[in-house]
Each structure stands twice: as C-alpha cells, then as structure tokens.
Amino acid sequence: MADNARLQDHGATLDKVTAAVREAGDGRRALAAAVGVLKQQMPDYTWVGIYVLDGNDLVLGPFVGKPSPHVRIPVGQGICGAAAAERATIVVDDVNADPRYLACSVETQSEIVVPIVHEGRVLGEIDIDSDRPAAFTAADRTLLEAVAALLAPGLHAVRTADSSTD
Ligand code: SME
Numbered sequence: 001m002a003d004n005a006r007l008q009d010h011g012a013t014l015d016k017v018t019a020a021v022r023e024a025g026d027g028r029r030a031l032a033a034a035v036g037v038l039k040q041q042m043p044d045y046t047w048v049g050i051y052v053l054d055g056n057d058l059v060l061g062p063f064v065g066k067p068s069p070h071v072r073i074p075v076g077q078g079i080c081g082a083a084a085a086e087r088a089t090i091v092v093d094d095v096n097a098d099p100r101y102l103a104c105s106v107e108t109q110s111e112i113v114v115p116i117v118h119e120g121r122v123l124g125e126i127d128i129d130s131d132r133p134a135a136f137t138a139a140d141r142t143l144l145e146a147v148a149a150l151l152a153p154g155l156h157a158v159r160t161a162d163s164s165t166d
Pocket of ligand 1: 049068070073078079100101104127129
C-alpha cells in the first residue's frame with residue numbers, strides 16, 4: 001500500500017510538472033516551473049536545482065533551497081560532473097561515503113542527478129539533495145528522467161537562441 005501511495009505521488013507530480021511546463025511557455029521559465037513543482041510536491045526533496053551546460057562547465061540555474069557554493073562545476077567533477085560525463089543518472093544513497101561528492105549542505109544525506117539530454121547531447125541536469133539517507137527510489141528516477149525529457153526540447157531552444165545572439 002505504501003508503495004502504491006508513493007507511485008501515485010510520483011504520477012501526480014509528473015502531471016503537475018507537465019502542466020506547469022506547458023504553461024511556462026518558454027524553456028527557461030519551464031526550468032524554474034519544474035523546480036518549483038518538484039520542491040513543493042515531494043517532501044524528501046530538500047534542495048532542487050537545475051544546472052545548465054556552458055562550454056565544459058555546469059552553471060547553476062533555477063533552484064529552491066539553501067544557496068549552494070557550487071554555482072559552476074566542471075564536467076567530470078562532483079556527482080553533478082560525473083553524471084554529465086557519463087550521460088547517465090547517478091543515485092547516491094550516502095553522499096558522505098562517495099569521494100566524488102561536493103558538499104552543498106551538512107544536512108544532505110543522499111542525492112540524485114539526472115542529465116537533460118537532447119539528441120544525444122547533455123544540455124544540463126536536474127540535481128536533487130535530500131536530508132534523508134537513501135531517499136531516491138526507482139520511482140524517483142523514473143519521475144525525474146521523465147521531467148528531464150520534458151525539459152530537453154525547451155532547453156535546447158533557449159540555448160540555440162542564446163548562442164545566435166552572442
Ligand atoms: N553535490 C553536488 C554539488 C551540487 S550541490 O549539491 C547543490 C555534487 O557533488 O556534484
């Protein structure tokens with residue numbers, strides 16, 4: 001029963017993120033809308049943010065939670081940089097046991113990082129920290145990978161627009 005309840009929560013959250021992304025209109029606002037809905041709907045998500053790839057660095061975009069010292073992370077560094085380099089979701093049940101971990105808050109116990117990939121290229125990633133150990137299940141991964149897929153075309157569009165006006 002508890003598992004069903006969790007799955008329903010994830011499904012309802014995906015519906016709310018989908019609606020918020022549609023309403024947001026443009027890709028940059030969609031990132032902020034998705035972050036806001038995820039933080040509001042999921043009690044274990046203590047810190048929710050999106051990093052956007054800029055050259056070889058991940059630059060912090062919209063987030064909800066305490067300010068992070070890590071506003072620019074080179075690909076390959078930290079759990080964020082590892083997920084971008086591997087182009088794969090990384091779930092860390094105990095951040096203090098992972099030598100790659102870049103600390104954001106002493107309360108953080110677990111983390112999930114989900115790359116936002118468009119046409120095979122990493123454009124950014126969703127990063128979520130929890131104050132609960134091993135907070136991220138297969139259902140969280142499924143939810144967040146669906147959200148990343150939802151955000152990818154809009155993020156691609158704003159990055160293309162930004163680079164053509166540079
Ligand atoms: N923990 C991340 C750094 C970002 S903060 O969690 C916001 C990492 O190890 O890459």
